[in-house]
Amino acid sequence: MKKNQIIFYLLIFILYLLFGQSYIVVLPSTKKCVRNEIRMVFYILEIGDSKKEIRQKINSLNLSHLHFFKKSTVIFSPFEWGAKNWEIYFNIVDDKLSGIMIRTADSIRQHPKNAPPDKGDIFERWKTVEIIEVD
Numbered sequence: 001m002k003k004n005q006i007i008f009y010l011l012i013f014i015l016y017l018l019f020g021q022s023y024i025v026v027l028p029s030t031k032k033c034v035r036n037e038i039r040m041v042f043y044i045l046e047i048g049d050s051k052k053e054i055r056q057k058i059n060s061l062n063l064s065h066l067h068f069f070k071k072s073t074v075i076f077s078p079f080e081w082g083a084k085n086w087e088i089y090f091n092i093v094d095d096k097l098s099g100i101m102i103r104t105a106d107s108i109r110q111h112p113k114n115a116p117p118d119k120g121d122i123f124e125r126w127k128t129v130e131i132i133e134v135d
Contacts, residue, residue: 034065034077038086038102039116041066041075045090047120049097054090079105086112091121 044057058068058075067076075088084104091099099120104110111118 030065030078031080035086035114037061037063037066038075038077038088041088042100042102042116042119045097045100045119047097047099051092051095054097076105084112086115093121 040061041058041063044061045054049057065078073090073092077085077087079085084106086102087105089101089103089108090097091101097120099118099122101118101122102112102115104112
């Protein structure tokens with residue numbers, strides 16, 4: 001390899017270390033904060049809440065780590081290596097919350113061991129899915 005190529009690849013590697021890892025690696029203290037925010041959302045919502053009530057309750061929490069899109073029924077958390085970050089899924093029927101569950105980003109089947117149990121009716125299309133507990 002030429003000296004210029006080595007310098008170029010070294011520069012790319014340094015940029016990855018500085019910026020790229022922040023999207024992949026979540027520090028243990030941050031992971032704890034993120035999961036606490038997810039639990040707060042989970043416990044503040046009640047079966048039967050309207051879409052408007054859901055938005056109001058989530059907005060009242062002033063969350064700093066979670067991503068919630070207006071038309072989505074999923075709340076995303078920052079990426080963790082191995083797709084172990086938690087996500088919250090909502091089941092909305094007739095504009096009312098009928099179920100809520102926490103899963104890992106890796107699979108809708110993976111219920112984190114330390115996450116609260118599902119609330120309400122889970123999604124029809126997922127009732128036949130075997131749920132497994134993961135770390």
